[in-house]
Amino acid sequence: MxxxxxxxxxxxxxxxxxxxxxxxxxxxxxxxxxxxxxxxxxxxxxxxxxxxxxxANLGDLCMVACAPLFAHCRAALPLSDTAPRPVRDLLHALACDVVQLQRDPVHIALKRTAKLQSLTAPQLRHAYSVQIREPLRRIVAGRLSASLPGLPSETLADEVLSTLEAANRLDYLVRDLERAGAGAVIVDMLLDRLDLQADQPRRAA
Missing domain, CATH: 1.10.10 (Arc Repressor Mutant, subunit A)
Incomplete structure (x- = not known):
């Protein structure tokens, strides 16, 4: 046929x-x-x-099957925001937006799929990096650069994402973030991880 x-x-x-x-x-x-x-x-x-x-093969099948998941996650990426903010407000906003994406059931399924199938369908893992992880990293770096000029925003973005991924695996931290006016635990983690203070760009060496 x-x-x-x-x-x-x-x-x-x-x-x-x-x-x-x-x-x-x-x-x-x-x-x-x-x-x-x-x-x-x-x-x-x-x-x-x-x-x-x-x-034709497993890789093609996985890419077609996951196309709706990729489209959903791209639409759920946080918006770019270049308005300067105080450091604590900036980190709280980043934490809220990134954790919201990380807790999206579709994103969880897509990320798990890309990780599990990295050997049998490596193009899926590559597509996740190109279509989801890298755009998110650029969004975070852009927000950091707007509020913390002169600092290595790309490096800081990696630190923010790795910290929030760790925090997302600890439900009590995420619940703290989601309580109105809270989020102090995660923000303090970020301030410490990035070697920042809330009232100045960077601690003295």
Whole structure:
């Protein structure tokens, strides 16, 4: 059957969504290892031949399956903001925006998928870095540069993201951040990690 004929075949049209849903479900499942075409075929109720009629290889399948997840996460990236702010206000705003993205269920699923499938579908891990991680890093660096001119904003951005990723794994810190007017614990972590003070750009050496 030619590719055009497959697209027009009703059975083929019905099987493709099942395949993509099975791939997304298996790829992001806790405790699952790297995907296989056999596992996806079994979970979606199609034969391997049907699977390969739709997708040339596992990498192509993963990229197509995760396309909606990438689109959602790009839309959920925090906005760029170049308005100068006091250091404590700046870090609190960054923490709120970045943690909100990190706690998005779709982002959690996409990040887990990209990590788990880095061996079987390395283009997925690369796409996550290019489409999500690097844009987020540039947004954070831009905000830092606006409020802390003269400091290495790119390096500080890496520190902010790594600190917030660690804080996000500690639920009590995230809950502290989410309480109205709070967030002191995470902001203090950032001030200490970045070697900053709330009332001046950088501590004296």
């Amino acid at each position: 030619t590719p055009i004929a497959r697209m027009q075949d009703p059975a083929s049209r019905r099987s493709r969504p099942r395949i993509l849903e099975a791939a997304r479900r298996l790829a992001s499942a806790e405790g699952e290892g790297p995907l296989t075409m056999e596992a996806i075929a079994a979970s979606s109720g199609v034969t391997r031949r049907t699977l390969y009629n739709h997708f």
